[in-house]
Amino acid sequence: MAMIDAVDGTASSYTESLTGATQQLTLSKDCEGLRIIVENLVATTKVMERANQQLEERLIASKKEINDFG
Numbered sequence: 551m552a553m554i555d556a557v558d559g560t561a562s563s564y565t566e567s568l569t570g571a572t573q574q575l576t577l578s579k580d581c582e583g584l585r586i587i588v589e590n591l592v593a594t595t596k597v598m599e600r601a602n603q604q605l606e607e608r609l610i611a612s613k614k615e616i617n618d619f620g
Contacts, residue, residue, distance in 0.1 A: 560598055
């Protein structure tokens with residue numbers, strides 16, 4: 551359950567990052583501003599990707615645990 555809560559928090563943070571990036575994109579007028587926005591999106595996407603991978607690994611382990619007892 552702790553892993554699910556952690557991923558939920560990461561997903562919420564990622565959603566906020568996407569919302570913020572959308573707002574920044576409408577205001578950005580230069581290449582440097584766009585570069586910073588893209589770099590931030592890449593960084594937050596990597597965090598989300600790692601969290602999803604950890605959750606997937608935990609779900610696989612839980613499934614194996616359940617199958618071993620069943």
